[in-house]
Structures are given as C-alpha cells and as structure tokens.
Amino acid sequence: MRPKLLFLFDLRKDQQDTKVIDETVRMGAQFGGTNLWVLFFAILIASVGLNTNSTAVIIGAMLISPLMGPIVGMGYGAAVQDLGLIRTAGKNLAIFVVLSLVTSVLYFTLSPLEQPQSELMARTFPTLWDVLIAAFGGAAGMVAVTRRSYSNIVPGVAIATALMPPLCTAGFGIAHGRWDMFGGAFYLFIINSMFIGASTLAVAKLLRLPRQGQLDEATRKRHRLIIVLGLTVVLVPSVWMAYSLVQQEVFASVAARVARDLEAEPSSHVLMHEVDAGARTLRLIVVGRTDEAQLREQVQRRLLRDGQANVTVLVRDAGDDSLNVEKLRSELQEGVNKTLVEQVKSMDAQLKALQQDVSKTREQTLGLAEKPAPKLVDAQALLQEVQAQHPLVCALTLAQGERTASVTEPPRPTSVVILDVAQPLSTHDKDGLLRWLGVRLDKSEVLLMERPEARAVTARDKNRRKQTTCSPKS
Numbered sequence: 001m002r003p004k005l006l007f008l009f010d011l012r013k014d015q016q017d018t019k020v021i022d023e024t025v026r027m028g029a030q031f032g033g034t035n036l037w038v039l040f041f042a043i044l045i046a047s048v049g050l051n052t053n054s055t056a057v058i059i060g061a062m063l064i065s066p067l068m069g070p071i072v073g074m075g076y077g078a079a080v081q082d083l084g085l086i087r088t089a090g091k092n093l094a095i096f097v098v099l100s101l102v103t104s105v106l107y108f109t110l111s112p113l114e115q116p117q118s119e120l121m122a123r124t125f126p127t128l129w130d131v132l133i134a135a136f137g138g139a140a141g142m143v144a145v146t147r148r149s150y151s152n153i154v155p156g157v158a159i160a161t162a163l164m165p166p167l168c169t170a171g172f173g174i175a176h177g178r179w180d181m182f183g184g185a186f187y188l189f190i191i192n193s194m195f196i197g198a199s200t201l202a203v204a205k206l207l208r209l210p211r212q213g214q215l216d217e218a219t220r221k222r223h224r225l226i227i228v229l230g231l232t233v234v235l236v237p238s239v240w241m242a243y244s245l246v247q248q249e250v251f252a253s254v255a256a257r258v259a260r261d262l263e264a265e266p267s268s269h270v271l272m273h274e275v276d277a278g279a280r281t282l283r284l285i286v287v288g289r290t291d292e293a294q295l296r297e298q299v300q301r302r303l304l305r306d307g308q309a310n311v312t313v314l315v316r317d318a319g320d321d322s323l324n325v326e327k328l329r330s331e332l333q334e335g336v337n338k339t340l341v342e343q344v345k346s347m348d349a350q351l352k353a354l355q356q357d358v359s360k361t362r363e364q365t366l367g368l369a370e371k372p373a374p375k376l377v378d379a380q381a382l383l384q385e386v387q388a389q390h391p392l393v394c395a396l397t398l399a400q401g402e403r404t405a406s407v408t409e410p411p412r413p414t415s416v417v418i419l420d421v422a423q424p425l426s427t428h429d430k431d432g433l434l435r436w437l438g439v440r441l442d443k444s445e446v447l448l449m450e451r452p453e454a455r456a457v458t459a460r461d462k463n464r465r466k467q468t469t470c471s472p473k474s
Helices: 002-008 018-028 034-052 055-064 068-080 083-110 128-145 154-161 164-175 179-207 217-264 292-305 322-370 379-389 427-440 459-468
Strands: 270-276 281-286 312-317 393-403 412-421 445-452
Touching: 018 068, 018 128, 034 055, 034 083, 034 164, 055 164, 068 083, 068 128, 068 179, 083 164, 128 179, 128 217, 164 179, 179 217, 217 270, 217 281, 217 292, 281 292, 292 312, 379 393, 379 427, 427 445
Parallel strands: 281 312, 412 445
Antiparallel strands: 270 281, 393 412
C-alpha cells in the first residue's frame, strides 16, 4: 500500500529533461528585451488597477508580470550550487524592483486619484497567511517549471503569489508620503520573494536536480546560515502580525456580542455601539439618565468573563433627560412618516399611470367592437361585373371574413375569390383583376384562385368558346 501511495505522488513521472529545466529557469531570470517591456507594461496595468480599485485589471497584471523569474532563478541556483546564476538573478531582481518602484511612483504622482482604495490597503498588512501563500505558491511554480506540460499551473501561481501589486502599492506610498503603506507593502513583497525562493530551493532539492557547480563545505554552510537567518527575520514579524490580527478579530466579535446583549435588555439605555479592534475600545451611545461608571464596570465584567481584559469602554451620552429621548423618538417617527408619505405618492403615481393604460386599452377595445362589419357583396352581381371584363370567367365563388395577424393588431377584412375559367387567365389580366377586386370589396385583402371548367365540352362548344371564350351552362 505504501509503495503504491508513493508512486501516486511521484514527481518524476512527467518531469522535463534537466537540461530543458535549466534553460527555462535561466531564460526567466534574464534582464532586458521581452522581459523588460513586459515588466514595464505590467507595472502600469497593476498601478491603474490599484488606483481604480479594479480586481480584474490587477489579476491581469499578475498574469503577465515576469518578476517571478529572477526569484525562481535564485532558488534554483542555490539548489544546484550555481553562484553565477544566483548573482545574475539577484542583480536582475534588484533592477526589476527599482524599475517597478520608479514607474509606479511616476504614475501615482501624475494620477488625479489620490485616495487609497481597498485594493491598495489590502497590500499593507502582511501576516503569516501571506507567508503560507508564498511558500505553497512557490512550490507549485517550481513543480510547474519542471513539468513537460504546465499550462494550467503557472497562471494560478502568478495570481496567488501576487508580486506586482505590493511593489505598486509601495510606489503609491512613496508618491504620497504614506510611509506606513510603503513599509507594509514592501514587507509583503519581501515575504513573497523570500518564501517563493525557499520553496523553489526545497522542490529542486526534492527532485535531485543535477548540480551545475561545486562549492566547498564552508561555503555551503555559510549559504545555509544566510538562508535560515533571512527566512527567520522575515517570518517573525509576520507571525506577530497574524497573532495580532486574530486577537483583533476575536475582540471585535466578543465586544459586538456584549454590546448587542445590552441593547436588547429592556432596562438598558444603550442605543448603539462602535468597536475599534485595533485600539481595543468599545464605544457605547446611551440615552436617558445613565450611571456611566456602573455601565463601564458592567461591560468590562462581561468582557473579562469572555477572556477580554484591558478593554477601554467609552460611554457617549446622546441626551440625559426624558425630553431628549422623546425628541429623539419624535424625530425618528417624523422620518418614518416622511418616508411613508413619499412611498404613498410614488404608489399613487404608479396607480394613475396604470389607470391611464387601462383606459386606453378599453377605448381601443370599444373602438374595435363598434367598428361596422364588412359589407357583404352579392356573388352573382360580382360575377357579372367580372365577366364584363374577362369573358373567360364562367363562374365565381366568394367567401368574406376577417383575419387577425397578431394579438396587438386589429382584424383585417379578407375575401377569397375562386374563379371557374374556360382557360387560364394571363398574368397581366390576373394582376389587374386582383387590384380591381381589392377596391370593389372595400379594400380588403383578396386571395384570388382559378380552376378550369369541370364539365365536358362538345365540338360546338369549342367553336363557341373560340367566339365567346366560355361554354354555356346547362
């Protein structure tokens, strides 16, 4: 069972050739050419996305950013003991960082949008979770680089590790003198860079990639010490920030629950509350005559019971007599009444509009109902008129009615005329007869059909047909 499980997690089954891996990593760590132009565009895209608070634009900048290449190169160089690659990748990374900061500072200096949005503020407080994201993302990225096919891994790694947005946020801090934002954002970039590099080193060692250089034991020990010290220095502040964040979340939850319990008590004068988790402060807004000292002691006792000590409770009096309370109630009632009046006016306007629509529909319906029925035409009289124009017509059948094209359109008069003819009418005669019938039958739609005379004819009839064009009826 154990060997089978190890086989499922074996990374060597689809591993790329080691020479191709080495070429790919070195190409990604290069400076200039395509990487330099793509970096420049990615900086501008990320800066615009952060400035306009557009998450989609920021993700696009993450996907095209080449910043991960030098970082992976440093981790890979440490794994294969290639000091030249480490120096080259480190130098290129420094150039990338400086270029990113300069470009973002210029953009944010020229941009008229000076207020930091939520996407900017989200990159200023790194914690332990950012360390974990960078470590796991870097490991996934190195696994992707060593595969023969990794198209579905690299985009996710680029989005997860998010190297470009912290640098642009640091540029915003420099441009507007917000050094707290610069410090937090640049620290987040350092966290991402170092732990991506460390994960790359770990995966390369796990895959036992061949060494590209030889280092003596003293140099290897010195490198290990530098790596461990660097990771520790970066990790400790993030752990402390993560702990502080968790403590703030717990305090905010407990304080809000205690305040809501007080607001729900019938004898309490607490109207609303505000929680400042960073300062561990709970502000209570009360109405009426309230013993503030007793209220503070009661709240602190409840918070201490839930494990929250050293909490500052501030009581703000919104009115200390019954007159103010009644005034507050009357103002609230007045606001509610005003809202109701506006809603009634809006509903009344909608009702009037609906009534007008109903009236128009009724008038149209009555107009259709009062419309006189189409005048019926005597088929025999119509036959005589038709024969006066076209002697070939021997008999005529007429049907009159109405046709409805759709629900919204009124019915239209329609007539069907069937002619018994001795021989077919010409197209010209038929078109002229159709237009005449349309006028004769009160401008109705006319469907004209013809059929040959059905009875047998004699030679005399044929001679007569040549003269009269229609055989006599028996």
